[in-house]
Amino acid sequence: MEILEFFGMKKDEVPSARLIALEQDMAKYKPSSNELSPNAIEEFVQSFFDGTLKQHLLSEDLPSDWAAKPVKVLVAANFDEVVFDTTKKVLVEFYAPWCGHCKQLVPIYDKLGEHFENDDDVIIAKIDATANELEHTKITSFPTIKLYSKDNQVHDYNGERTLAGLTKFVETDGEGAEPGPSVTEFEEEEDVPARDEL
Structure with missing residues (x-):
């Protein structure tokens, strides 16, 4: 299976x-x-x-209640529309269901979602990177946390996985993080996530 x-x-x-x-x-x-x-x-x-064969990317079906909770659920089909909305900054956790570190992060990440729930400028989201693949984003470890700013700059979170650390990261637009390539600079390729953080 x-x-x-x-x-x-x-x-x-x-x-x-x-x-x-x-x-x-x-x-x-x-x-x-x-x-x-x-x-x-x-x-x-x-x-x-x-070179005429298009890459096959995994995608789950979009749940009807994907936006019902403070932490929004992303799949490959709605990722670009939500994350690259230039009116919002979006924090995304790329997780794997079997990842122990991801499971430990759940209560903290849920509180983070609640903290920003009424902030119209911020979306806290998560995506199962083992079931959804993106042409423009490679994930090599779990959890991977990225902040997509309104100008479509990508900031990788490498701090402690605490509510205070994540909150500050979002509020300061990824301050202290080296910005990654903008959306338009992404290479169109995908990666099968490595299981290096069980």
């Missing part, structure tokens, strides 16, 4: 083919159909070598 999740497949899609490009940070590719004939497989592989 874990191998199906890794490939972003469901049981009813088996048998099917997938391609992983190890030299492209484990980028996954999916054929346009589930046909497993020699011709279909050959066309699938050839389209990869021709």
